[in-house]
Amino acid sequence: MGHCSNLKMVAAYVQSYSFLPFALIYLSLVQIVIGCDGVRSPVAKWMGFSEPKYVGHCAFRGLGIYPGGHPYKAKVNYIYGRGLRAGFVPVSPTKVYWFICFNRTSPGPRISDPSVLKQEALNLVRSWPMELLDVMQNTPDDSVIKTPLVDRWLWPGLTPSASSNGVVVVGDAWHPMTPNLGQGACCALEDSVVLAKKLAAAIRGGQDSVDAAMQDYSQERWARIFPLTARSNLVGSLLQWDNPLYSICPFFFC
């Protein structure tokens, strides 16, 4: 299939979405689509990728606000419980980020009322260290979000390549991973840098050279992404272990 007709098909497919963060780039005679539309990417779906898989736990996240300054040291604080863990870290003199990961067999219904979400999060850690509860209580309702955690394993030979006929995916659109190693956004940025470098070097060589550069990107990044996705999933399973012998124990470290 020629690139023009392929790109027209992508455009037709995504037309049902009001706006999509993909770049349609025309440089000289070269046309490409870069799909960077996140975990539910229609571009990835169009390329044949499967839906990301729910891994059995969800996360709450929020930002505690202290207009007069917070009392916390600049370090990451982790608290581990049974099938439940939390953490908080100052991100500025007046803001403290926090998260809770908790086991749930299914993501459950979508809750749109932010005050209900915050209460649900507080209920999970009612008797946990007061520093955590303080940060959560200082969080405006509308900055609390709940996310079912998902990933997609890029099995060699079974999963489509990241690029095909002038269309390429980056970041979560290609490789959603659980946040247990804190690498999803880092990898999305790395993807962008690697792809940009390869395209810059290839663009003068025309469409064939650009196609080769995108394939090269796909292979190079796969070698980093696949093991990270698997490791992150495994670490999550271990950290979310809900063995009854394992009770709440706070660990604090930088």
Ligand SMILES: Cc1cc2nc3c(=O)[nH]c(=O)nc-3n(C[C@H](O)[C@H](O)[C@H](O)COP(=O)(O)OP(=O)(O)OC[C@H]3O[C@@H](n4cnc5c(N)ncnc54)[C@H](O)[C@@H]3O)c2cc1C
């Ligand atoms: C609980 C949790 C904690 C995390 N912690 C970390 C961490 O510590 N470190 C780390 O590196 N990563 C972390 N991540 C992962 C990180 O958030 C993602 O990997 C990263 O945001 C992916 O970037 P992206 O640009 O590929 O996708 P996104 O950030 O999802 O960006 C995609 C964009 O596309 C937009 N979009 C999608 N579809 C449409 C549409 N139809 N119309 C309009 N706009 C659309 C979305 O609104 C969004 O703005 C965490 C994730 C979670 C869930």
